[in-house]
Amino acid sequence: MADPMKIRATLAGDSTEVKVLMNHEMETGQRKDAQGKTIPAWHIQTVTATYNGKTVLSAQWGPAVSKNPFLAFKFKGGAKGDKVQVTWVDNKGDKRTDEATIG
Amino acid sequence: MRAVHRRAACRAALVAALVAPGAYGQGSAVDEIAKYRAALQDGNPAELWEARGEDLWKKPRGPKNVSLETCDLGLGAGVVKGAYAQLPKYFADADRVMDLETRIVWCMVQLQGYTQADAVKNPFGGPDRKSDMEAFVAYVTAEARGVKMNVALNHPKEQEAYRLGEKMFYFRGGPHDFACMTCHGDDNKRIRLQDLPNLTKPAGAQLAYTTWPAYRVSQGELRTFQWRLNDCFRQQRFPELVFTSDASIALTMFLAHNANGAAYNAPAIKR
Numbered sequence: 347m348a349d350p351m352k353i354r355a356t357l358a359g360d361s362t363e364v365k366v367l368m369n370h371e372m373e374t375g376q377r378k379d380a381q382g383k384t385i386p387a388w389h390i391q392t393v394t395a396t397y398n399g400k401t402v403l404s405a406q407w408g409p410a411v412s413k414n415p416f417l418a419f420k421f422k423g424g425a426k427g428d429k430v431q432v433t434w435v436d437n438k439g440d441k442r443t444d445e446a447t448i449g
Numbered sequence: 450m451r452a453v454h455r456r457a458a459c460r461a462a463l464v465a466a467l468v469a470p471g472a473y474g475q476g477s478a479v480d481e482i483a484k485y486r487a488a489l490q491d492g493n494p495a496e497l498w499e500a501r502g503e504d505l506w507k508k509p510r511g512p513k514n515v516s517l518e519t520c521d522l523g524l525g526a527g528v529v530k531g532a533y534a535q536l537p538k539y540f541a542d543a544d545r546v547m548d549l550e551t552r553i554v555w556c557m558v559q560l561q562g563y564t565q566a567d568a569v570k571n572p573f574g575g576p577d578r579k580s581d582m583e584a585f586v587a588y589v590t591a592e593a594r595g596v597k598m599n600v601a602l603n604h605p606k607e608q609e610a611y612r613l614g615e616k617m618f619y620f621r622g623g624p625h626d627f628a629c630m631t632c633h634g635d636d637n638k639r640i641r642l643q644d645l646p647n648l649t650k651p652a653g654a655q656l657a658y659t660t661w662p663a664y665r666v667s668q669g670e671l672r673t674f675q676w677r678l679n680d681c682f683r684q685q686r687f688p689e690l691v692f693t694s695d696a697s698i699a700l701t702m703f704l705a706h707n708a709n710g711a712a713y714n715a716p717a718i719k720r
Contacts, residue, residue: 352496369497371576371669413669416492 348436353446355430362424362448364395366417366432369442374409390415390434397421397430424448478642486718495587495664495716498671502588505581511561520556522549522589533593534713537702539604546610548701550675551693553585572692573676576669586662586673593713598659600706607702614703617696618648627685629700643720648704655711658704663717671716674701 349369356363368390375387387409395403402421424430426448433443506517506529522532523540537548543555550572557568574580602608621628632638633648647653662673672680678697682690690697 349497350500352500365492367492367494367496369494373576412666414494414497416494418492 348440348442351432351434351442351444353430353432353444355424355446355448357424357426357448358420361420361422362397362430363420364418364430364432364446366395368415368417368434370414370434370436372409372411372413372415376409387437390436393417393432393434395419395421395430395432397424398428402430482642482720486720489666489718493664493716493718495591495662495671495718498584498587498664499591499716501579502584502586505584506588511557511563513560513562515560517553517556517560517585520553520560522552529589530592531596533590534596534598535600537607537610537698537705538601539606545695546604546606546698546702548674548693548698548705549586549589550582550673551698553582553589554693569692573672573679574670580670583662583671583673583676587671587716590662590713590715594715596713598655598705598708598711598713600702600709602706610699610702611706613696613699614701617700618703623685623687625686627687629681631685648707651707651710654704654707658708659711659714660717660719662715663719665719667720 351369352367354365370390371388372390373385373388375384375389377385379385389409389411390407393403393405393407394401403419405417407415428448429445430448431443431445433441435441509516519526521527521540521542522529523535523538524530524532533549536552537546539546540552540555542559545551547555554565554568557563558565571578571580572582574583602611618629619634621631628634630649632640632645633653636647636650636653638645638647646657648657658674661677662671664670665672675692675697678700679690679692682688
């Protein structure tokens with residue numbers, strides 16, 4: 347599995363705010379190296395967040411997202427002590443899942 | 450996402466330019482960059498380096514297969530919290546003044562059994578090679594957040610390092626006849642859109658030193674103070690400032706001591 351993400355989830359009123367910092371190079375596939383060869387694309391393609399088994403966010407990412415992406419989102423519901431899971435899959439098929447407890 | 454924030458900042462800057470033609474200059478451009486930076490504070494990728502640094506620090510490694518947890522960074526063996534705010538300092542066991550990176554190299558050699566050559570290998574990472582040193586620095590400096598800078602000049606070698614660093618700061622050389630003070634010796638200096646802190650005054654010196662190391666967005670890496678000085682030398686077209694050389698420690702001593710009194714506030718995030 348790839349390097350771990352940092353996830354923070356806090357309850358704010360009746361919704362949960364989640365902030366995720368992901369470790370990923372996010373190569374666009376359009377850069378060239380010193381020798382002039384194109385550096386192959388290597389970036390996250392799908393992101394899914396689940397809470398209690400239910401998907402609360404699903405995203406399709408492309409080369410426009412920067413290196414070491416930071417994602418922040420809110421969803422209605424959530425309770426202290428419950429877990430939120432975030433999963434990403436990149437174009438090489440590598441994936442990473444981490445979870446955080448809502449505080 | 451950062452891409453969204455950057456586009457929003459660009460849109461805001463464009464609106465400001467249309468509304469006040471002629472006033473679009475240092476003022477409004479710098480404000481927009483400040484807004485962009487404020488938006489970046491949340492989700493500083495430096496935290497990823499801090500986490501990796503803590504893991505590597507506590508992991509048994511090297512020929513002796515021990516962790517760095519007994520490393521003495523100046524506050525006693527194993528004390529990491531607040532250590533950065535009193536570095537560089539004189540260490541009796543090495544009989545030299547050392548900054549953080551030099552001290553970590555020392556601990557890697559003495560405690561873990563690495564050779565000096567292996568310990569100083571790969572100090573600055575890139576897309577294809579992570580730097581362990583940058584991770585260590587991120588972890589140790591994060592443990593000094595909020596601590597007041599308190600670099601002492603008690604030992605004669607500490608005083609000598611400060612004097613040497615001060616001499617270097619004002620020494621003009623290289624093909625452009627630059628010194629550090631050429632760019633950092635006056636108020637309100639700017640290169641392109643980068644404000645240059647006046648390091649000869651307490652306010653500038655404090656702001657600059659207490660915000661390194663930092664995640665440099667343009668580098669996509671966490672950069673340390675040794676890197677910052679190395680890059681300053683490159684920008685002046687000076688010969689390379691060797692990693693953990695006496696010269697780099699002396700310059701760090703000068704700048705760190707000048708920042709005394711300010712609360713340490715890094716790892717930060719910069720352009």
